[in-house]
Amino acid sequence: MKASPKFYIGFYGGIILFLLIAIFGNLSPGHPEVTYTMAVAVLMAMWWITEVVPLAITSLLPVVLFPLLGIMNGKDVSSTYFNHVIFLFIGGFIIALAMQKWDLHRRIALKILMVTGVSPGRILLGFMFASSFLSMWISNTATAMMMVPILISIIQKLEEIIGKKEIKRYSIGLLLGVAYSASIGGIATLVGTPPNLSFARIFQIMFPEAPEVSFASWFIFALPITIIFFIITWSYLYFLFRPKNKKWSNIDHKTFKKQYSSLGPVSYEERVVFVVFISLAFLWLFRSNITIGNFTIPGWSSLFNHPEYINDGTVAILASVILFLIPSKAYKNKRLMDWKTASGIPWNIVLLFGGGFALASGFKEAGLSLWVGNQLSFVGNYHPLIVIATICFMMTFLTELTSNTATTEMLLPILAGLSVSIEINPLLFMLPATLSASMAFMLPVATPPNAIVFGTNRLQVMDMAKNGLVLNLIGVIVITLTTWFIGTHIFDIQMDVFPEWANIK
Numbered sequence: 055m056k057a058s059p060k061f062y063i064g065f066y067g068g069i070i071l072f073l074l075i076a077i078f079g080n081l082s083p084g085h086p087e088v089t090y091t092m093a094v095a096v097l098m099a100m101w102w103i104t105e106v107v108p109l110a111i112t113s114l115l116p117v118v119l120f121p122l123l124g125i126m127n128g129k130d131v132s133s134t135y136f137n138h139v140i141f142l143f144i145g146g147f148i149i150a151l152a153m154q155k156w157d158l159h160r161r162i163a164l165k166i167l168m169v170t171g172v173s174p175g176r177i178l179l180g181f182m183f184a185s186s187f188l189s190m191w192i193s194n195t196a197t198a199m200m201m202v203p204i205l206i207s208i209i210q211k212l213e214e215i216i217g218k219k220e221i222k223r224y225s226i227g228l229l230l231g232v233a234y235s236a237s238i239g240g241i242a243t244l245v246g247t248p249p250n251l252s253f254a255r256i257f258q259i260m261f262p263e264a265p266e267v268s269f270a271s272w273f274i275f276a277l278p279i280t281i282i283f284f285i286i287t288w289s290y291l292y293f294l295f296r297p298k299n300k301k302w303s304n305i306d307h308k309t310f311k312k313q314y315s316s317l318g319p320v321s322y323e324e325r326v327v328f329v330v331f332i333s334l335a336f337l338w339l340f341r342s343n344i345t346i347g348n349f350t351i352p353g354w355s356s357l358f359n360h361p362e363y364i365n366d367g368t369v370a371i372l373a374s375v376i377l378f379l380i381p382s383k384a385y386k387n388k389r390l391m392d393w394k395t396a397s398g399i400p401w402n403i404v405l406l407f408g409g410g411f412a413l414a415s416g417f418k419e420a421g422l423s424l425w426v427g428n429q430l431s432f433v434g435n436y437h438p439l440i441v442i443a444t445i446c447f448m449m450t451f452l453t454e455l456t457s458n459t460a461t462t463e464m465l466l467p468i469l470a471g472l473s474v475s476i477e478i479n480p481l482l483f484m485l486p487a488t489l490s491a492s493m494a495f496m497l498p499v500a501t502p503p504n505a506i507v508f509g510t511n512r513l514q515v516m517d518m519a520k521n522g523l524v525l526n527l528i529g530v531i532v533i534t535l536t537t538w539f540i541g542t543h544i545f546d547i548q549m550d551v552f553p554e555w556a557n558i559k
Contacts, residue, residue, distance in 0.1 A: 064104025072097040076123070082425055090123040091420040095413060095464065102460040109460060110402035113409020116416060125416050134415050135408030138367035139255040143407065145370020146245035147399050149331055150192035152377050152391050156323045158331075159188055159200050164314040172310075174224060175292050181205055182231045182288055186239030186280065190246045191331070193400075194236040194492075198503035201232045206510060207313065220297060226517050227295025229507040233518075234287050234495055234525065236503040241492050242280040243338075244272050244366065248403060249462040253488040255407070256414040256463065260423065260470040261480060263555035267545075269338040269366045270353075275544045279489065279536045286528055294521065322383045323390055334373040338366055403459070410463025417467035427471030434476030438549065439538055442486050445469065446530040449490035454500045454526075458491040477552040481545050486537045493529035495522030 075093035082088040094115060101112040117135075121128035153159045163184040170180030181201065189197040209225045240247035244254055254267055341364065342353040355361035377391035417423040433441055453461050466484055473480040494500035496519045498508035504518065541547065 060104055061106045064100055064106035068097045068100030068104075068106075071100065082421065085421060087123070087125050087420040088422050088425050090119075091125050091416045091422040094119050094123070094125070094416065095422070098409070098413065099460075099464055102464070108402065110405035110409075113405045113407075113412075116409060116412035120412070120416055125420050131412050131415070134259070134411040135405070137255060137411070138365045139251050139258075139411075140404060140407060141367035142245060142254075142365075142370050143248075143251050143404065144399060145367065145372075145374045146191070147193070148374040148377065148391060148396055149327075149334060149370070150196060151395050151398050152327050153192065153331065154196065154200070155391070155395050156321065156327055157317060158324045158327050159192065159196075160204070161314070161317055161320070161324065163188065163201060163204060164310055164317070168310045168314060174297050177208070178228060178231050178292055178295075179288055181208075181228060182235040182284065182291075185232045186235040186284055189236045189239035190243045190280075191335070194240040194247055195502035195506070197236045197239075198232060198506040201236070202229075202506055202510065204313070205229065205232055208310075209512075216297075224295050224297045226513045227291045229510060229513055230295075230518065230521060231288070231291050233501070233503040233507040234291075234522075235284065237492050237495070237501055238280055238283050238287060241489050242273060242276045244269050245370075247492045248407065248459040249488050249491040250276075252407060252410050252459055252462045253466060253484060255411050256466045256470075257480070257484060259411060259414045260418055260467060261555055264480075264553070265555070266342070266365075267481075268342045270340065270342055271544060273339060275485070275541055276489065278540060279532060282536070283529060283532050286532070287525060290525065290528075291521075326380055326390060327377070330373050330376055334369065337369045337373075341366065341369060406459055406463075410459065413463060414467045417471070423467045423471030424474060425471070426468045427473070427475030430468075430472045431475045433472060434478075438478060438482060439534065442482065442537055443530060443534045445483055445487050446490040446493075446533050449487050450493050450526050450530055453491050453494045454497050458494065458501065462488060462491045474556060478549070479545075479547040479551075479553055480556050481541070482537070482547050485541055485545075486533050489533050489537075490529065493526065493533065495525045495529075497522070 072093045075096060076090055079089040079092065080086075081092060098112055098115055101107045102109060116126075116131050117128070120126040120131045150159075166180055166184040166187070170176045170183065181204075185197055185201050188200070205228055209221065209228065212221045212225075237247070241250065244250045250272065254272075257264065257267060337354070340351070340353055341355050343350050343356070353361070355364045358364065374391070378389055380390045382388040382390055449461065449465065465487060469483040469487055470480050473483050492501070495504070498505045498515065498518060500522075504522075507513070508515070508518065542549075
């Protein structure tokens with residue numbers, strides 16, 4: 055089988071650049087580890103971007119190259135691949151798999167659609183709200199995979215009743231709505247999309263003395279962005295794709311009720327999984343103290359002798375273990391969750407996380423993040439608002455063509471170094487960069503939800519590109535302004551104060 059030009063550019067180009075930098079480079083005289091880390095980062099970036107080697111395998115390179123090149127001890131590198139953030143991801147995914155196993159996610163989606171109504175605007179709102187809500191708790195990929203079959207059945211029903219020609223354009227808006235809202239909802243929680251989890255761990259690696267960015271603090275910060283951007287996206291798609299007849303008199307709630315009825319009565323298993331799911335969300339949100347102005351809501355972890363020992367990963371695994379212990383009534387000698395179902399955890403993403411965490415550790419240990427930050431110190435001459443907008447713009451359009459998780463894990467250590475170099479709170483740059491990584495709406499390859507709806511063959515690349523471009527730019531503005539006016543208060547970011555925990559020079 056003949057290799058493609060992409061393979062030669064990505065595979066051999068990455069190796070050649072790695073060797074050129076490692077052998078002939080001298081970024082920091084007397085500190086070869088800085089140069090070697092850059093060489094490894096370039097190799098991983100080339101392979102991650104072109105995907106000529108599986109992302110998970112590329113993520114394992116630090117385990118081999120960091121010890122061989124004297125960048126980090128092999129034991130230390132290996133330990134970065136498994137930590138509390140990984141357990142947060144695993145626990146959250148087990149809950150999601152349990153919801154899928156018992157069809158709870160489908161029941162929630164159809165129930166939302168039954169509540170929203172059957173006019174064109176309400177159907178669009180129902181599908182978008184269901185997709186957005188579910189993607190806060192389960193992966194945006196799983197959300198899209200679950201919502202698209204439901205959506206296609208509704209579109210086919212509308213075609214039968216109203217006509218294919220009249221529905222064709224509106225159906226494009228519905229498909230785009232599901233794809234876009236799956237990404238929009240995912241940014242609201244730490245478990246909603248992989249870049250958020252990458253941020254939580256990389257921030258801790260780079261600044262171990264910094265206050266924790268908990269599930270609750272992230273939710274309070276990101277939820278307004280999700281709500282604002284959701285309203286804008288719904289309004290934009292409805293304005294562009296609404297049918298000429300804004301009211302349909304020949305379609306009613308029976309369409310959704312029929313699909314809901316086909317699920318049968320709510321089972322014991324669904325009820326228990328739902329209770330565990332709601333309990334998990336509650337425990338996540340109220341684990342740490344929540345401070346609003348002068349008012350503080352004490353977190354439940356303070357009931358224990360060492361509340362600092364408890365993290366969001368602890369809670370996620372607790373809920374997961376409970377599901378493995380509760381017996382099912384429908385099947386004898388079965389539990390609500392089993393290992394066969396749990397094996398559906400995407401271990402390739404776990405390794406991708408680990409590779410990013412290892413790379414971030416290498417950036418810090420070798421001093422490469424500070425070196426890059428010093429090279430970009432001229433950024434300090436510009437207003438922080440302009441810098442934030444530039445970061446958002448760069449991340450948004452870069453992740454149109456690359457893995458948003460890999461891109462996040464490559465750039466966050468650099469932004470951390472830049473913030474230290476110009477002595478500004480690192481959160482001011484790292485938060486908007488993380489959010490923007492999930493705001494790519496133009497191309498089918500940008501995010502899994504985009505690819506899934508494109509795979510229905512009911513819309514063209516241009517349908518996605520021209521509308522996605524507008525939303526990309528709106529996303530840059532929304533994230534920039536929200537970070538500046540809301541994020542600075544939530545995370546106590548002061549422009550004239552460089553926090554002591556950030557001083558890693």
